[in-house]
Amino acid sequence: xLTTEFVREKALQYGADLCGVADIALFxxxxxxRNPKSILPNAKCVVGFxxxxxxxxxxxxxxxxxxxxxxxxxxxxxxxxxSEMFLLQMARIFENEGYDACLQRRVSNLKVAGDKTQxxxxxxxxxxxxxxxxxxxxxxxxxxxxxxxxxxxxxxxCVSRMGKVLTPxxxxxxxxxxxxxxxxxxxxxxFTEQLCDGCGACMEACPGGAINENGxxxxxxxxxxxxxxxxxxxMREDFLRDDPEREDILSGxxxxxxxxxxxxxxxxxxxxxxxxxxVPCLCGKACETACMKHLEGRGILxxx
Numbered sequence: 001x002l003t004t005e006f007v008r009e010k011a012l013q014y015g016a017d018l019c020g021v022a023d024i025a026l027f028x029x030x031x032x033x034r035n036p037k038s039i040l041p042n043a044k045c046v047v048g049f050x051x052x053x054x055x056x057x058x059x060x061x062x063x064x065x066x067x068x069x070x071x072x073x074x075x076x077x078x079x080x081x082x083s084e085m086f087l088l089q090m091a092r093i094f095e096n097e098g099y100d101a102c103l104q105r106r107v108s109n110l111k112v113a114g115d116k117t118q119x120x121x122x123x124x125x126x127x128x129x130x131x132x133x134x135x136x137x138x139x140x141x142x143x144x145x146x147x148x149x150x151x152x153x154x155x156x157x158c159v160s161r162m163g164k165v166l167t168p169x170x171x172x173x174x175x176x177x178x179x180x181x182x183x184x185x186x187x188x189x190x191f192t193e194q195l196c197d198g199c200g201a202c203m204e205a206c207p208g209g210a211i212n213e214n215g216x217x218x219x220x221x222x223x224x225x226x227x228x229x230x231x232x233x234x235m236r237e238d239f240l241r242d243d244p245e246r247e248d249i250l251s252g253x254x255x256x257x258x259x260x261x262x263x264x265x266x267x268x269x270x271x272x273x274x275x276x277x278x279v280p281c282l283c284g285k286a287c288e289t290a291c292m293k294h295l296e297g298r299g300i301l302x303x304x
Contacts, residue, residue, distance in 0.1 A: 001097075002093070002094065002097045002099065002183050002185065003185070003186070004021050004185045004186045004187075004188070007019065007021070007047060007090075007093070007185065010090065010093055011047075011049055011090065014086050014089050014090065015051070015082065015086055016049040016050065016051060016086065017050055017051055017052045017169065017170065017174070018048075018049065018050030018051075018156050018167060018169065018170075018174065019047065019048070019049050019050075020047070020048050020151075020154035020155040020156045020188045021045050021046070021047050021048075021154060021155075021185045021186065021187045021188050022045060022046045022047075022048065022150065022153035022154040022155070022187055022188070022190065023044075023045055023153075023187040024036065024037060024043045024044055024045050024046065026153045026190060027046070027150075027153070030146070030149075032139035032143075033112040033113070033114075033139050033140070033143060033144065034112070034143070034144065034145055034146050035139075035143070035145075036102075036104075036143075036145055036150075036178075036180040038138075038139050038143045039102050039104075039143050039145075039180050040100055040102045040180045040181070040182065042100075042182045043102075043180050043181060043182055044181065044182050044183060044184050044185070045181060045183065045184075045185050045187055046145075046150055046153070046154060046178055046179070046180050046181075047090075047154070047178065047179040047180075047181060047185070048150055048151055048153075048154030048155075048156050048176060048177075048178050049083075049086070049087075049090075049176065049177050049178070049179075050151070050156050050157075050167060050170075050174045050175070050176050051078055051082065051083065051086075051174065051175050051176075051177075052169075052170045052173055052174055053070075053074040053078065053170075053173045053174065053175060054073075054074070054173075055173055055292070057069055057070040057073060057074045058070065058173065058284075058285055058288065058289050058292070061281065061284035061285060061289075062284055062286075062289050064233045064284070067271060067280050067281060067282055067284070068271060068280055070281055070285070071121075071276075071278050071279070071280045071281055072276075072278075074175075075121050075175075075278055075281075076276055076278045078175050079105060079106050079108060079175065080105075083105050083175070083177045084105060086177070087103040087104075087105060087177055087179065088103070090103075090179055091103055091179070094179070094181055094183055097183070099181050099182050099183040100180075100181055100182050101179050101180075101181050102179065102180040102181070103177075103178075103179055104145055104177060104178040104179065104180060105177045106147060106175070106176075106177070107142065107144055108121060108122045108125075108278075109122045109123075109124070109125050109126060109277065110125065110126055110128060110142055110144060111125050111126065111127045111128065111144075112127075112128055112142070112143075112144050113127060113128050113129050113131060113140065114127075115127060116258065117218040117219075118218040118219050118221075118222045118258070118261070119218070119222075120218065120221045120222035120225035120226075120279065121225070121278055121279060121281070122277055122278055122279060123265075123273055123274075123277050123278075123279060124262070124265075128140070128141075128142060145178060147165075147176050147178070148163070148165050150176070150178055151165045151176050151191075152165070152190060152191050153190045153191075154178075154188065154190075154191075155188035155189055155190055155191045156174075156176070156191060157174070157191055157195070158191050158192075158193065158194055158195055158196065159196075160172065160195070160196035160202070160291065161196055161198060161202060161203075161211065161213070161215065161216075162202040162203075162206075162211050162215075162216050162287050162288070162291065163215055163216040163218075164287075164288060164291070166195040166196055166291070166295070167195075168193070168195065168300065168301060168302050169301065169302055170301075171288075171291060171292040171295045171296075171301060172288040172291050172292060173288065173292065195295065195300065196291075197298075198213075199294050201290040201291055201293070201294045202287035202288075202290055202291050203287075204290065205286040205287050205289065205290035206221075206224065206252070206283070206286060206287050207224050207228075207229030207230070207231045207232075207252055207283055207286065208220050208221065208223060208224025208228065208229055208252040208283070209252040209253070210224060211287060219256050219257055219258050219261045220255065220256050220261075222256075222261055223256045223261050223264060223265075223268070224252065224283050225279065225281055225282070225283050226265065226268035226270075226279055226280075226282060227268055227270050227280075227282030227283070228249055228250070228264065228268055229250060229251075229252055229283060230250040230251065231283070231284070231286075232270065232282045232283075234270040234271065234282065235270065239267075240267065249264075270282060
């Protein structure tokens with residue numbers, strides 16, 4: 001018999017650092033485009049898995065000695081290689097017991113219709129505005145789960161002001177994947193603790209001022225993620241020399257929307273992104289580093 005304890009044991013054995021189970025009832029009321037029951041109508045639960053991102057990748061960016069390794073290993077490899085192999089291994093466990101296992105990894109460059117946000121980690125995103133249902137009563141493809149809410153419902157962490165899930169073990173240094181199944185696993189309790197105390201460390205650390213009390217502006221973030229801020233060590237002295245808004249851009253005072261962000265993207269070509277489609281993180285994830293230091297200073301992380 002497949003149990004939550006057995007699934008958790010195998011998940012940790014296969015390389016996950018976190019594993020939690022959410023009752024499918026917690027997703028009732030979610031928009032059909034986000035709802036795991038749109039993926040598997042007879043689903044009974046969602047299983048969430050978290051993978052720590054090595055803090056050494058963040059440390060190297062903070063010291064401004066390496067940036068590509070975070071993008072290559074901490075983002076692309078985790079989302080497109082390691083997590084995929086992990087999910088395929090986990091699927092075998094469920095299917096060998098006669099259950100369905102619908103695997104969910106992050107779809108980095110797609111947005112459901114109506115989602116106007118940007119993913120700073122990729123060269124650009126595509127909103128599925130032309131997608132239509134294949135039959136009456138069905139949502140239009142693709143169904144893309146809200147990973148942040150799913151992680152909270154699986155008991156793995158809570159969403160912070162900067163829009164990143166904070167975990168009690170690894171702070172914000174975690175990436176998630178999920179499995180939707182009809183297996184009747186015992187669910188964990190949703191995560192109810194609020195790890196984010198609104199300290200504002202992430203707001204102060206962001207070179208583009210992309211975070212405020214209301215959350216993170218993803219278009220603003222995407223510009224400074226690519227290195228538009230003066231903290232970028234790869235920036236030449238003649239960068240944007242003839243742009244009348246140069247000083248406002250470098251200081252983070254300039255506000256970007258989708259149109260103006262896409263207009264400046266070609267000029268933010270400090271390290272190669274074309275081979276993979278993933279953009280090197282030249283802000284050094286300063287927001288997450290500041291958050292991690294604050295959490296450690298409060299002594300609330302259960303792992304160091």
